[in-house]
Structure formats: C-alpha cells, structure tokens
Amino acid sequence: MSLTLLDSALFGPMFAHPEVAALYTDAAYLRRLLDVEAALARAQARLGLIPQASADAITARCADLRPDVARLGEGLLRDGVPVVALLAQLRPTLPPAAREHLHYGATSQDIVDTAFVLGARDALAALRRLLGDVGDQLAALARAHAHTLMPGRTHSQQALPVTFGLKAAGWLAPLTRHLERLNELETRLYVVSFGGAAGTLAALGERGLEVAAALADELRLTLPPTPWHTGRDTVLELAAWLTGVCTSLGKLAQDVILLAQSEVGELAEGGGGGGSSTMPQKRNPITSELILAAAGTASGLLAAAARSGVQEHERGTHGWQVEWLTVPQLLGLTGAALGHTARLLGGLQVDAGRMAHNVAASNGLMLAESLSFALSRVMPREEAGRVVKAAALRAAAGEGHLVDLVRADLGARGAGVAWADLTESRTLGVNNELIGRALDHHGRVRGHVRPQEYP
Template sequence: MRPCSSTIRSPAVPDAPGDDASDWGLLEPLAFGSGSCALTGDDAVLAALIAVEAALTGAWADAGLAPAWLEEIASSLSGARVDRDALRRGARAGGNPVIPLVAALRDYTDRERPGAGDWIHRGATSQDILDSALMLVASRAIVVVADRLDNLGARLADLADEHRGSLMPGRTLTQHAAPITFGAKVAGWLDGVESAIAALGRIEPPVQLAGSVGIGSSFVDLTGSPDAPAALRAGLAARLGLADPGRSWQAERSPVTRLASALATALGALGRIAADLLVLARTEVAEVAEGGAGSSSAMPQKRNPATAVLIVAAAGRSPGLLSTLFSAMASADERAAGEWHSEWQALRQLLALAVEASEASAALFAGLVVDADRMRANVDLTAGLIYSEEVFSRLTRDRGRAEATAMVASAIDGPTPFAEAVPMELSTATTLVAAATVVDAALARRAARLRKRDAS
C-alpha cells in the first residue's frame, strides 16, 4: 500500500529505480490530502528505520560504551542515501528490509570513518529495528489522529449544543421508534470520538531492543556488563521519544495489539458516525447533506455522500486488519516465522486508515448541512405514532399496564389518527428535557477531559 506518488507514469516508460508505479492511490481516495503517505508510507518507514539505527548507535555513546566520535557518526546517518531497488532486492532475499539496510549503512559509515561500520546495528537483531521503527511511525501518526479527533470533537460539541432542541425521529432496527433530538444523536457521536481519543491517549509506543533471542545476551557479550541491555534500551527510547517497556516484547506482541485496538476503536467511532449520516442523507429522509457532495457518473441529479461512504469503507477494513494482528500473537519460539512478518502491513494500513478517516471526518463536518425543519417534519410523518411509547408509559402510570396496553393497541389499530385517538395531548416536553440531559452530560465529559489535558 503506497498511495504516495503525486504523478501518473506512462506504462510505456520504465520506472526509475526504486519507484513503484503499481500503487499511486487510485483505489485509496481518502489518502489524497490526508498526509497518510508522509506519515506511514515506505519513505516514512525507511526514515524511521534509519532513525532507529542512528539512535542505537548514539545510545552506545550515551552509555559510555563506545568512543566519543561515534556520536558524530550517529548524527550523520540521517544523510545516508539508500538505493531503494537494492533495498527491495535485499528484503526479498533476507525476508525483511533491515538486513540490506544495515549493509548499506555500514558501507556509508565506513566511508565516513574506517571501522565506524562496526558500531552500526551493534548487538541488535532485525526485529529490534523494525519493531522500534514501526512504533516510531505509530507514535507520530497517532498524535495526528488524536489531534484531528479533538478538532472533530469540538465541532460535534458545538453541533450538539446548537441542536439540543431540534426534534427528529429516533430510529431502531430501521424504523421510527420514539422522538429524540439531533443534539442528542450528535452527543452520542461525540462520546464515541471521546472514547477513541482516550484509547489513543493510553498508548505509549515502546522500543524493542533485546537481540536475537530476546534476552539481550549479545549486549552483555559485547560489553561484559549485565547492565548493558537495560542501559542501551533506555538510551534508545530516550533518543527516539518512545517508551522504555523495561522488557522485551519480541515474542509477546501485546504492545502491537493494544495499539491496533485503539486505532480500530477510532475507525469504528468514525464509521458509526458516517453510517448514521448515510441514513440521514437518503433522498426520502433528507435530514442532512454533505457540503460539496459527490456526483454520479450516470445520474446527473445525484449528490452522493461520497466522503461518508469512504469513511464507512475505511472502518469496514479495520476488523480484518485487527484480526491479522491478533492472530500473529499465537507464534512459536523466540522469533516468529511468518506471524511477525504478517504484522507489518496490517499495522501500517490501520495507521494509514485512521489518519485518512480522521481527516475526512473533520472535513465532512466542516461542511455538513443540517435540515432541522425536515427532521421535525419526519417526526410528524406517522400522525403521532412515534409518541406511542410516551403514551403507553403515561397510561401505565395512571391506569395500570393492562388497560394501557388495550388503549394503545386500540388507538394504533383504529381508523382515527393516533394523536386524536389517545386520551391525552401529545407533548415533546419530556423528550426535550431528556435529550438536553444527554447533551449536557456529553459536553461535560468532554470539558472534563480538556481541563485534565490542559492541567497536565
């Protein structure tokens, strides 16, 4: 998945070395303008791999286990130019991209200073570097996702407050159920977004550094110090701005699944909102509309809710990716044979989808058109039947359940409109009070989180 190219190349023209003309975003519409490529594309992963190697090299110097000049070598690695085609060939031959990358970086540093290549990747294994690099990519992506969700939450909070009194049909199992307000519906969306922000906020992407079999013995052998594994891991974490887990998670993959679960929660929350909008945007419902909605290739009259459609599609892909990552937990030995490898693209795609869907959701709500009059008209569509729960509850309170059941059934089945058949005036007062309580509670929860965030 590399929807990163900004140009379309002719199939008749051979690609430049390292370019990939097979995927430039044709089937990833949400990727356009989202920044997902810059955050999660191959170039971003390659830069993260080099950053981890540079940080590990520097960590040896930080721990006083290497010559002072090594810091300069570590700093120079960001300028290393890597032949992408050679990197891809090497990744295919060795099973992962770290092996050819290390060879390239050693060649580069040896040219800078003879013998410096001995300190590149010192004591580490490929999984140390790739796991840490993907967590570095994730740490940057989830900040962007959380920020976009926070901006979306601000818009939802305003919308909930603005429409706290805008009556609309509440729908269950596709049918009119009882009245609610659009503000209360939006408050439910807001709670989902806030839950996603909280889930992402609990994620502290960790480094991985433990050598070939996960116990750090290579670092002890290289230094003669039993404290070297912990010192180097802490130094790597500090240089990368990642968490030091205090252990190896080389074969214990819960850091990956916790991250993936938080991303899937965010995508699920956004998908639920978009799915609701698709219902409300139906021609016969027409309670909301996307600003600048998409057109049809065949039907000129259509204004498709294209952004909501694509967000639902993105959310629909996340369970499969999540399943892949949870399946990878069940691996044998100290290094997995295939299960670990299956994680790479699944995790990266989850990150990209979360970046893309959060950006698209913010853009959708920036232009969302809400028709409160249409919502109110739809409440009246069934001549009062939408109030039957309220009527039944009030009659049960005053006359008992048996009599209330008979009276409501007679009113529903009789020839007279329901609103005229029942012995009471239908009122929206209870709905408005209950819905306002829901809105106020959701706004209060968001405000409390923001106060806690600002105080920290």
C-alpha cells in the same frame, strides 16, 4: 490502479490521509531505521561502550546516507528484513574504526520494531489532532441542535422523539472514549525494542539494560519490562484502537446515509453530494460511503493483525510480516476516515423543517409509550396498553392523531390525564441532560470548559 489503493496517486486521497501517508513512504521508513541505528551508537558512547568519535561518525553518516532502494529490495527478499542490506550500504561509508561499532549488540528486529514505534508515534500525533477536531465539530453540532426535534429510530422504525443534538452527542461519546483509550495506549506503545539475538542482550553482558535504557532516552521512548520480539499485544492494541475509531466513524456515516435518503431527507452532505453520470437529480452521499469503506476494510485488517500476534518462542516466523501488511494500512485508513468525517461535518446540511415534518407525520405514534404511562395513572397498566394499541392502529391508518383518538375514546375517564404534556417536545425525558454529559466528558478530555449558555 495500484495493488494497494492507499499508495495510488489516483485513489490514495480517498483512503489515506496525506499527513499519515507521508510517514509511510520508503524514504521515511528508511530514515527511521537509520535514526534508530544512530541513536544506538550515541547511547553506547554515553555509556563508554564505544568511542564518541564512532558515535559521531555513525550519526553523521546515518543522516547523510541515501540508500540504494533497488539493492535494498534484493537484500530484503534474501534476508526477510531490510536492516542487513541497509547496514551493508552504510558500513563502507564509515571510518574503519567506527565500522565495528555500528549496530553493536542489536538484532535486526530491535531496529525494525523501534522504528515501527517511531512511525506510529508520529502517525498517532496526527490522528489525535484529527480526532480531537472531529470531536469539537460534533460538540458544536450537539450544542446547536439541542432542541431540534426529530424522530428517534430503533430497528429502523420511528420509536420515540429525540433531538438531533442528542444524536450528535451519541456520535461524539465514543470518539471521546477513543481519546481516553489513546492516552492509555501510548504509555504501553511508545517503548524501545532492544533484546538482542534471543531477548537476553547477551552480547552486551551485564550492561544490556543500561544500553536499552539509554537508547530509549535518546529516542524519547520508555523501557518495557522485557523485550517484546514475540509479545505483540501492544501492536494488537494499536490495531484494535484504529479499528475502533473507524467503526465509530462508520456508525456516524451510516446514520448520515440513512437520514439523507430521499424519503427521509433530514440530512444532506454539503457541496451537493456526489453526482451521477445519468441522473442529474442525484445527491449521492459519497463522503459517508468512503468512511464506511474504511471502517469495513479496517475490521478485516484487524482480524489478520490479531492472528499475527501468535508468534513462536523468542523470535517468530511469519507473523511479523503480517503486521507490516496490516498496521500501516490501518493507520492510513483511520486518517482518511477522520479527514472525510471532518469534511462531512463541516458541510453537513441539517433540515430541521424536514425533521419536524417527519415527527408530525407520525400522527403522534411516537407518543405511544408516554401515553401508556400517562393512562396507567388512571387505569390498570395492562388496560392502558390495550387502549393505546387499539388507537395506534387507527392513527397508523390515518384516522387522526394518537393522543386525540385516545382522549376521545376515554371521555370522562381521562379527566386525570395531563393531556397538555403529551407532545413530542415535552416527552424527551433526560434528552438535554444526556447531551450535557457528553459535552462535559468531551470538554474534560480535551481540556476545554463547557460554555455556560448550554444548552
């Protein structure tokens, strides 16, 4: 077992999506650092600050360099950042005339932070696709089960009837909002970091902002109003977004675990669930457990990431390194949680018969609220509440269906009550309208058109 399970060959697939994990290898990280150095040289050549020949040589060598990672590690321990040692390996490979133009006017944090943004952009592209796919799965589930009756539960107790389609729509709605938040986040996150030694770009004189803008253009980023060496709010926003996605997926997984309990039996994970070494009858909800593990870990990482944003003056001390420890893990965990959720939904077994059985087994107790409101049309509301509460105790004791007991108790006094409407399927309020609203919202964000046959 490795120190970080996300990097383990054995455990890694449980806690990091492979597409995201591939972006956070040492080789991929160093490639991004070199890409930023090459882009900086090209930007400066475009502006006439360095010769084009130097930019061409730097770009070519950045593309070809195969860094000595062991030596970089030694330099990293000494300098606290890999850029210094990386430049020391790159510079001797350049023509002598180009060496002085390498890393011209930049500071190490400019390169590291811009490379961080490039990595986050690639990772978020993968997460956006995964999140959209999971949303589409939930939309299909909500549509398919718009009329599948089941108990609604509050404080883990049966409360009022709902449909499983509404529950799926409830899982969907926050994921759609996360897609909207991502659209907003990206406009703030995908910016270049270029401030020089103290954020003033003094080494470039009056042309600092020109270079920053040209560098952003080379990398398909934008230029922020000011350098952000110690303004880490957008990094925190990213960490919070990732944690939010994991938390919403964790809620879904927790519901699945509860509904898959032997005594409930309304859902089951596909593929037979996880097995037990000694109890062959077990169907453990392992996929849901992995999603919850990711969500629980993400919340702890977010706390550390938030604290790392308190940085000193124009360049910080330790907060930067805490970001390195937390944000890549959050990206990996979120990818894993999304991948596991897609697999969970793809094989989810919905037992509509068991849901109907659990509704019927309540002896009408989930109709208590509707019954109280119906009786309040023929008697004072407080009296209606007393009548229903007394009958509910008898229904819970197995003496009969709640509606039948109340109807018998009232006799002629209940003549004005619409007894035929007091069934679980006819007391769903705006259940289906809510499903439709969730599907409409998802469709708008995804650019889809809702099928006319819904629900």
